[in-house]
Amino acid sequence: MDFELSKTQRMFKKEVIRFAKKEIAPRVQEHEIKNEFDFDAFKKMGEFGLLGLHFPEDLGGGGADVLTTIIAGEALGEAGVDGGLTLAYGAHSFLCADTIFCHGTDLHRQKYLPQLISGEWIGCMGLTEPDAGSDVASMKTTAIRDGDYYVLNGSKIFITNGPIADLALVYAKTNPEKQHEGISTFIVEKGTKGFTAGAPLKKMGMRTSQTSELFFNNCQIPADNLVGQEGMGFFYAMQTVEWDRSALLAPMIGAMSYAIKQCSDYSKKRYQFHRPISHFQATKYKLANMKIFLEAARSLVYRIAWCKDQGQAVNHLEAAVAKLFIGDWSLNPINDAMLIHGGYGYCHEYGMEMLFRDNRLAPIGGGTSEIQKKIISKLI
Amino acid sequence: MNFTFSDHEKNLFQNMESALAQEKHLFVKGAFQAENDIAQALITFKQKLSSLGYFSSFNHSSSLEPVATLEMMRIFARQHPALFLGVEYGFRIVTEINRMLNESCLQSSQVDDSLVCAIAFCEDFVETDTKQSSINVQSVDDYFLLSGEKNVVINAGVAKYIAVYGHIDGKDTLFFISASDDSLDLVPIENKRFFPELAIANIVLRNCQVPQNMVLYPQQLNALISKVQYLENFACIACALGMIDKCIEITTGFAKTHQSGNKPLIAHQAVAFSLAETVTLKQTAELLAYRAAWMCATDDSEKIVMNQCAKVFCSEAAETIASQCINILGGQVFMDNHLVEQMLFNAKFLQLIGTSTHLARIAIADVALK
Numbered sequence: 001m002d003f004e005l006s007k008t009q010r011m012f013k014k015e016v017i018r019f020a021k022k023e024i025a026p027r028v029q030e031h032e033i034k035n036e037f038d039f040d041a042f043k044k045m046g047e048f049g050l051l052g053l054h055f056p057e058d059l060g061g062g063g064a065d066v067l068t069t070i071i072a073g074e075a076l077g078e079a080g081v082d083g084g085l086t087l088a089y090g091a092h093s094f095l096c097a098d099t100i101f102c103h104g105t106d107l108h109r110q111k112y113l114p115q116l117i118s119g120e121w122i123g124c125m126g127l128t129e130p131d132a133g134s135d136v137a138s139m140k141t142t143a144i145r146d147g148d149y150y151v152l153n154g155s156k157i158f159i160t161n162g163p164i165a166d167l168a169l170v171y172a173k174t175n176p177e178k179q180h181e182g183i184s185t186f187i188v189e190k191g192t193k194g195f196t197a198g199a200p201l202k203k204m205g206m207r208t209s210q211t212s213e214l215f216f217n218n219c220q221i222p223a224d225n226l227v228g229q230e231g232m233g234f235f236y237a238m239q240t241v242e243w244d245r246s247a248l249l250a251p252m253i254g255a256m257s258y259a260i261k262q263c264s265d266y267s268k269k270r271y272q273f274h275r276p277i278s279h280f281q282a283t284k285y286k287l288a289n290m291k292i293f294l295e296a297a298r299s300l301v302y303r304i305a306w307c308k309d310q311g312q313a314v315n316h317l318e319a320a321v322a323k324l325f326i327g328d329w330s331l332n333p334i335n336d337a338m339l340i341h342g343g344y345g346y347c348h349e350y351g352m353e354m355l356f357r358d359n360r361l362a363p364i365g366g367g368t369s370e371i372q373k374k375i376i377s378k379l380i
Numbered sequence: 381m382n383f384t385f386s387d388h389e390k391n392l393f394q395n396m397e398s399a400l401a402q403e404k405h406l407f408v409k410g411a412f413q414a415e416n417d418i419a420q421a422l423i424t425f426k427q428k429l430s431s432l433g434y435f436s437s438f439n440h441s442s443s444l445e446p447v448a449t450l451e452m453m454r455i456f457a458r459q460h461p462a463l464f465l466g467v468e469y470g471f472r473i474v475t476e477i478n479r480m481l482n483e484s485c486l487q488s489s490q491v492d493d494s495l496v497c498a499i500a501f502c503e504d505f506v507e508t509d510t511k512q513s514s515i516n517v518q519s520v521d522d523y524f525l526l527s528g529e530k531n532v533v534i535n536a537g538v539a540k541y542i543a544v545y546g547h548i549d550g551k552d553t554l555f556f557i558s559a560s561d562d563s564l565d566l567v568p569i570e571n572k573r574f575f576p577e578l579a580i581a582n583i584v585l586r587n588c589q590v591p592q593n594m595v596l597y598p599q600q601l602n603a604l605i606s607k608v609q610y611l612e613n614f615a616c617i618a619c620a621l622g623m624i625d626k627c628i629e630i631t632t633g634f635a636k637t638h639q640s641g642n643k644p645l646i647a648h649q650a651v652a653f654s655l656a657e658t659v660t661l662k663q664t665a666e667l668l669a670y671r672a673a674w675m676c677a678t679d680d681s682e683k684i685v686m687n688q689c690a691k692v693f694c695s696e697a698a699e700t701i702a703s704q705c706i707n708i709l710g711g712q713v714f715m716d717n718h719l720v721e722q723m724l725f726n727a728k729f730l731q732l733i734g735t736s737t738h739l740a741r742i743a744i745a746d747v748a749l750k
Contacts (some may be wrong), residue, residue: 376656
């Protein structure tokens with residue numbers, strides 16, 4: 001076994017941290033408090049090469065391996081980039097663009113990927129519905145073939161980037177009689193007649209990411225917008241699980257590093273009873289628990305990335321373990337980070353309450369903890 | 381990065397399983413009538429496992445990767461955690477001390493690594509400050525007279541020699557005392573609930589004579605203690621992983637075969653989800669432990685912290701898992717010294733020995749605060 005990052009990976013991580021600290025982190029609080037997406041930061045991420053890091057260079061990507069891509073996500077969190085922006089990045093690059101890259105036609109790739117990779121366009125993935133969350137197969141949205149077109153009807157909910165997306169990758173039933181095998185995947189461009197996005201949802205955390213419903217009302221799209229084969233949509237969606245369990249978790253790992261650094265700095269400066277609170281064992285215990293969680297979680301995420309780099313089929317047990325651990329076990333240490341800051345931790349200025357709110361999505365988004373437990377218990 | 385074991389290592393693990401299988405009669409309940417039988421078993425395992433490279437050092441020069449060594453330790457611990465700890469304390473740790481000290485006096489003495497040894501640092505049931513010692517030492521001609529007590533000495537009941545920590549003129553000192561010395565009393569810990577086959581005892585020294593050639597003055601005692609604790613932590617980590625494996629194996633098997641409400645227990649969501657949590661903890665503990673072991677062979681400044689993180693996480697995971705498994709196994713656990721009940725007590729003990737989880741957390745935080 002070997003757990004070492006290459007010299008290039010270590011240098012790249014430092015470079016991403018430097019970039020993010022300079023170009024993104026200073027504006028996080030301002031955008032967060034206004035519930036605004038940071039379009040400039042997103043564009044700069046595209047210019048820096050982050051949005052298409054793992055795509056081939058001929059499409060404008062960076063040609064990086066999965067592990068390096070994961071490290072970039074970790075670096076963003078470590079630099080203090082908020083969960084909202086990294087979530088938007090994840091939904092855009094991995095849930096939307098990657099599916100087009102893996103299952104779309106050459107035409108799809110040429111037409112859409114350069115714009116998504118550069119950040120000129122923003123992508124989203126429409127899978128969840130009001131009555132079909134974890135139980136994807138019960139989705140109601142339909143896509144019925146009509147000559148050279150498909151006609152979409154239905155709605156999606158909790159769609160990250162929904163209100164700001166130029167392109168939506170939408171999952172709909174082409175055969176409503178069937179369950180999983182009836183689902184197909186489509187590209188729907190913004191402005192297509194019959195396609196509208198709802199107003200941004202008011203959320204507890206991840207506030208800079210814009211989340212909404214998507215509505216399809218006799219929305220007619222060219223049959224060429226079908227991604228991959230009819231009836232394979234569920235399996236394409238499941239393939240994004242590898243990214244859900246690695247790239248989308250990586251910024252949370254980075255955020256824990258960031259929290260440890262913030263807590264360390266704060267606790268050394270904050271005096272109570274004539275000494276820094278870092279001298280109190282209760283503070284040290286909290287810091288230690290954060291560090292232990294960080295190191296435990298990091299290995300899980302790296303393992304998924306490494307497996308993907310080896311071309312191994314996703315091990316659903318290992319992927320679910322990573323998601324469950326980070327989802328459920330991160331809640332206490334991130335709570336501790338806020339508690340170390342006391343009253344200041346409850347205030348926006350210090351950023352800890354934002355980390356706390358953002359982190360609450362961890363056991364819900366990308367497959368709830370209950371679903372992970374279901375997967376794990378079936379596989380043991 | 382690489383998250384897999386090599387074919388050579390996998391073969392080694394199979395050989396390890398086979399070697400242990402040959403001695404499976406020692407793993408059954410009631411295999412030991414007396415502590416002498418335990419001593420003999422420890423020596424048997426020492427001989428058997430040496431040829432497999434089991435006692436490879438956790439450092440650069442070792443022929444076996446530290447992660448593979450840790451996995452071999454875990455395989456042993458899965459079969460019999462108490463014998464595993466006995467072997468670790470009796471041989472690996474003492475051997476490492478010898479390697480580190482490279483003292484000629486020890487080599488010329490009768491103490492060698494074919495004998496079971498014990499290390500006596502701890503006093504008053506706490507090992508929080510090993511530098512403190514109340515052992516009274518008097519210099520008389522060419523020997524020393526020692527009086528005092530040491531507590532929770534692992535292998536005390538089966539060791540040929542016990543390394544006792546004390547001071548001479550303020551200097552840190554290790555005294556190697558023959559366990560058969562008449563002035564050394566073993567005080568067994570009555571009704572202990574953890575590791576029944578681990579020969580732990582307190583020792584009382586009453587003007588115990590120790591000749592000069594059995595005394596070491598480590599120049600860097602802090603480094604020595606750190607090394608001992610580092611190795612103890614790895615023993616705890618492997619032991620916890622082995623116990624976790626066994627707990628989950630027993631409980632999963634039970635949940636699949638035991639029926640409740642006309643369906644297997646595992647078909648009930650509360651049971652299935654609880655098992656899923658144990659598997660999550662197991663896989664996380666395993667990976668963290670592997671990374672901590674891998675770091676041994678590097679110059680990474682964080683390797684001590686990783687060792688402590690893994691020790692805390694694995695030993696606490698073992699307790700949590702044993703507790704959850706007990707809930708699934710139900711009342712049977714409280715009858716006939718059930719293995720999983722035993723694991724719960726064992727896990728608690730693992731949190732105390734080596735670097736206690738309390739002290740480890742302080743040490744981890746101190747690094748984070750730098």
